[in-house]
Amino acid sequence: MKPNTLLFEIAWEVCNQIGGIFTYIKSKVPTMLDTYGDNYMLIGPYIPEKAKLDFRPVREIENVALAEAVQHVRSLGYEVHYGYWLLNEARPKVLLIKPSIHGEHLNDAKTTLWKNHGISTIEKDPLTDQVIAFGEITKILLTKFIENLEISQDVIAHYHEWMSAGSLTGLMREKIRLATVFTAHATLLGRYLAPNEEHYCPKKHSYNWLQKAKQYGIESRVALERTAARSAHTLVANSDITARECEAFFERSPDNVIRSGIHKKPGVGHEVFEQHLLHRAKIDAFVKAVFFPSYHIKTEKMLYFFSSGRYEFRNKGFNITLESMARLNAELIRRKSDLTIVFFMISKQPFQTIRPDVLEARQRFHDLQKICKSISAKLGPRIYSNVTSATGHKLPDLNELIDEDLQQTWRQALANFKREGLPPVSTHQLENHDEIAEFCQRNGLNNEAHNPVKVIYHADFIERTTSLFSLDYLEFVRGCHLGIFPSLYEPWGYAPMETIMHGTPVVTSDLSGFGKYIRTMVPSDKDHEVKIVDRQGKSEEEAIAQLTETLHDFVETFEKNQYIPRASLPKHILDTFCWSELQQRYHENYKLALMRYQPVADLY
Incomplete structure (x- = not known):
């Protein structure tokens, strides 16, 4: 040229x-x-x-x-x-x-x-x-x-x-x-x-x-x-x-x-883990804002799963992903597990606006955080003064250090934060009730307190300027624990490729170009963080069963180790992307x- x-x-x-x-x-x-x-x-x-x-x-x-x-x-x-x-x-x-x-x-x-x-x-x-x-x-x-x-x-x-x-x-x-x-x-x-x-x-x-x-x-x-x-x-x-x-x-x-x-390979080693912790904290804040007004969740025993892509309900495997999540929910209830899985569905759909109750919940959570900081700022000097006084050899009674004003402020903050009713499944006011919303309603994925699997359906792209999470899409990906993309039709598959390259384990399928490529590049007997659902020549039921088992194994690993390692691929594969x-x-x-x-x- x-x-x-x-x-x-x-x-x-x-x-x-x-x-x-x-x-x-x-x-x-x-x-x-x-x-x-x-x-x-x-x-x-x-x-x-x-x-x-x-x-x-x-x-x-x-x-x-x-x-x-x-x-x-x-x-x-x-x-x-x-x-x-x-x-x-x-x-x-x-x-x-x-x-x-x-x-x-x-x-x-x-x-x-x-x-x-x-x-x-x-x-x-x-x-x-x-x-x-x-x-x-x-x-x-x-x-x-x-x-x-x-x-x-x-x-x-x-x-x-x-x-x-x-x-x-x-x-x-x-x-x-x-x-x-x-x-x-x-x-x-x-x-x-x-x-x-x-x-x-x-x-x-x-x-x-x-x-x-x-x-x-x-x-x-x-x-x-x-x-x-x-x-x-x-x-x-x-x-x-x-x-x-x-x-x-x-x-x-x-x-x-x-x-x-x-464009370029993401960081490695400790950088990837630090990024995960940083971005997970922002997802934590959103989840607390949406769920805590209705009931409490143990955040230390919480996993974040997500699926994303163009709204093609069957092509993108949204149907078998949701069915597998419903089955996982039933299994965790049967086992009386104390784990919580928050599953995010990210797919652009026509909507009127972000739901007012979601925006309100997020604002009230921020207000509560400010009040807590204000109380800490007032309480800190009092504790220090008490400890350094002549009688400070004993642990102070905190009730004696909190005056009526602080107690009133705290009671008012709690009253404003609490809410009747269940946390919403959809973050947006949809123009039409679609297959994702209908599936969740029909199969009891409605965010009731007894359900270990919670669902947040985000019907818009994730961009920092408009994001409910205060993150852009790739930062959100880094903050999650697992990406799920068991596509029926996916000639390449940017979503699973980006997910694994930014340190988050991924499930894809053998009908995805990315999944087929990984299968040719990494020996099947090697344990790695790309799990592949066999869909070629298989029935939908067989794919659901395999995906459910994969998700169950992932959850069991966390229950045993209380830790999910960040994902990585060999350098010779990363270079080809x-x-x-x-x-x-x-x-x-x-x-x-x-x-x-x-x-x-x-x-x-």
Whole structure:
């Protein structure tokens, strides 16, 4: 590749958190900036409520060719924003495009898709309309930009999944001089078939993609995805699972399989344990605020389990996780165990607001802490004065040191803190009663005092600025004892990978790309902190039974040792997850895309 090659990374989750691709892009950016510098830029959709959190607009665009291209797009009546994505470790340049075009232009774009590619978009689908609009504006922008460049300037457009790739086929068909890369992080048909077709994995090559797409009402979406994947100069998959789906549904084998990664390895040894204690203390404070007003829990005998991910109830294994937690709850009751397990479900769902009683409980807990500190501040000097007095050889009677004012303050604080009723299961006022809430209600996971397993359903992303825990997501992960991700469909699996890499033991499945990779890298007879539930070729009941046994063993280990060790993986495995290594493989794919774009140039 030439040193000045321009690289655009295009994804629907740029400045727009939805699922794993957001984590993928965010973690990759620092390495991309280190490698490509000012020649690197991201393109994503402009979603105002998301952009206001971490996007800083810039009025002036330094690159003249880009400035002219943006001005051209704006002159056509389309909305484009230029600025910086405010990440913790980097500030990449981004273009955010509002995915909306006028009705007649949308119809023209749909007509072109039908004439050139046989893609029917007649059925009403607001999301597909947004994807087409985003693609059309991106195509106009990139076309105008490249027209303004020197003929010798190389440009690469790297697309992630179907929602970002609406412009890819048009740019290729019109022979705009740029090389294209398409990364498949999953497939649409895979997401739909896995939870609805029995024994999906071994049968994937037998399905007729068009027939199944019509059956599930996603024909236009699948056709857009398939056309983009088949058109790109280079096709990359994130796991062997996705690679096999590409062969089955796109009829194209990926040019390479490149795992998802992280920016840098977390700390080791005592650093990991210290971080766990620090962040666990903040989770402790939240749990006390929610539960202690109703009844007391022994915090020294409390474990924190969690599961998180995009809301796909069966694909993410939420169904078997909840069933296993219900069975574990029944077993702990039968054994009269004095342990408490607080299980957090973290998954974004539509909600109206955070529940007022949760906010109120947290505030009252903070108020109680302040009062306790105030009492300590007054009581401390009195105890010191008593001890240092002539009669201070005896332990003072604390009741004599507390005056009426302190007693009244304490009684008032307790009265304000206590609450009638059970602690809430959901932290948010949901717009609709969903499967998680319904399962908990139906199976008695309602936070009654006699239940060893408590549930906290957090229907939003965990971000420091809005977090009920005063933590960001990875800090929350470090503060927990176990992450549970027994997915039915998980082509890679960022959640389990991040969990284990930040020191928290994890349960995943053999249908997760991450789980399959660990199984190939670590001998099965080695004892390590990644437990794998066998789901391939197994019934749901068999998976639930194995997961319940795994959770039971974990609890027994804690009961015997009163200690859960932090997790770690061998260095040779950790190294394979770092973008500094993985980016080299993408670099080779960029060179391959340029070779296919200009096969006679012999420059690469």
